[in-house]
Amino acid sequence: MLRALQHMDRCLFTFRCSRVVSVQQATFRFNPQQCPPPLNSSIKLGLSARAAESPVLSCARRQTRSLAAMGTAEAPATATEAQIIDGKLTSELIRKEIALEAAAVKSKYGKAPGLAVVLVGSRGDSATYVRSKKKACADVGIESFGRELPEDVSEEELLKVVQDYNADDDVHGILVQLPLPKHINEQRILDAISLDKDVDGFHPFNIGSLAMRGRQPLYTSCTPKGCLELLRRYNVPISGKRAVVLGRSNIVGMPVAHLLQAEDATVTVVHSKTKDAQALCAEADILIAAIGKAEMVKADWVKPGAAVIDVGTNPVPDDSKKSGYRLVGDVAFREVKEKAGFITPVPGGVGPMTITMLLQNCTEGAQRILEKARAGPSS
Numbered sequence: 001m002l003r004a005l006q007h008m009d010r011c012l013f014t015f016r017c018s019r020v021v022s023v024q025q026a027t028f029r030f031n032p033q034q035c036p037p038p039l040n041s042s043i044k045l046g047l048s049a050r051a052a053e054s055p056v057l058s059c060a061r062r063q064t065r066s067l068a069a070m071g072t073a074e075a076p077a078t079a080t081e082a083q084i085i086d087g088k089l090t091s092e093l094i095r096k097e098i099a100l101e102a103a104a105v106k107s108k109y110g111k112a113p114g115l116a117v118v119l120v121g122s123r124g125d126s127a128t129y130v131r132s133k134k135k136a137c138a139d140v141g142i143e144s145f146g147r148e149l150p151e152d153v154s155e156e157e158l159l160k161v162v163q164d165y166n167a168d169d170d171v172h173g174i175l176v177q178l179p180l181p182k183h184i185n186e187q188r189i190l191d192a193i194s195l196d197k198d199v200d201g202f203h204p205f206n207i208g209s210l211a212m213r214g215r216q217p218l219y220t221s222c223t224p225k226g227c228l229e230l231l232r233r234y235n236v237p238i239s240g241k242r243a244v245v246l247g248r249s250n251i252v253g254m255p256v257a258h259l260l261q262a263e264d265a266t267v268t269v270v271h272s273k274t275k276d277a278q279a280l281c282a283e284a285d286i287l288i289a290a291i292g293k294a295e296m297v298k299a300d301w302v303k304p305g306a307a308v309i310d311v312g313t314n315p316v317p318d319d320s321k322k323s324g325y326r327l328v329g330d331v332a333f334r335e336v337k338e339k340a341g342f343i344t345p346v347p348g349g350v351g352p353m354t355i356t357m358l359l360q361n362c363t364e365g366a367q368r369i370l371e372k373a374r375a376g377p378s379s
């Protein structure tokens, strides 16, 4: 069954692959019947066991061999477009793996993984994200629970909702959609989420563990984890490379900087008070843009061949859309893709991966919680 799915994945990936890709200054032209992403045989990655087994990577290895056989690996550098890192497709592949894991949890423990999503107020974007999270849960066999609370809910009432989910044996992950209304102390609410159910990875213990060598958080925040997973699955080398993170938020910039450092990148965090941000970004082999400013990163901020991961989702007015707006990233995609080696689009890049990592965290968390419960109270 798994093999059949993996084969299907390969075919799907092959079908959609681009024709011209540039990897580390070399230009490869290859047959779309073969699989992306490409891999330079000199690239060495500290791949996780999960990633090493992934259908995407096994494809990539085959591609490498065929490129070497064609004698094109030493092709001279020419200006080409970046390889698009397809977060939507990668998400589809990973969600199939998660669906198998969720089914295994259900058959082993008699209970599906459960995720509770708490939404406060009526922000349109938050409501949209919450809807996509619920749909994604249904698609992979995670049971979703949820509460929608009015904008003027008190902090105590919201705390009570979190505590009830902490005590609910059917709920293995709790997510309180951010931002919360101004009158609520966000920190107090996030700290109240049980560590075992902190699928967002926002608890100080989980964030703190990221920053320490030799320690593993119970959960890693979804967007940062999604960025790293995309780099891994597209065989972008991290160890020894220069990474620049643009933005220092608690939910993206800071944790992603720690993850990159843990993978042995040399990391610089660039923020609103940084002098000469552009020059620093232009030295990056890996650039993570998470600053929340529409199309701020132009081509002259990017080193040729760099991997550019765009975390921004900025709405800009667009009368041609039914919603009246369209989403753009923090990166000026059209010009940067002419210079970068790899680039994520918006939409269809990091966004879908954020939700996928949430599903993964929830499924792994359920497995951990249910196993602990089976082993008994003394363990």
Ligand SMILES: Nc1nc(=O)c2c([nH]1)NC[C@@H]1CN(c3ccc(C(=O)N[C@@H](CCC(=O)O)C(=O)O)cc3)C=[N+]21
Residues within 6 Å of the ligand: 128, 129, 132, 175, 176, 177, 178, 179, 200, 222, 223, 313, 327, 346, 347, 348, 349, 350, 351, 352, 354, 355
């Ligand atoms: N507790 C909490 N955890 C979060 O993880 C969290 C949060 N609060 N608050 C808001 C941000 C933002 N976020 C996104 C999730 C998916 C897409 C996503 O799927 N975007 C689609 C496009 C969606 C569209 O078209 O509207 C894409 O980029 O392709 C984007 C953004 C999670 N967040």
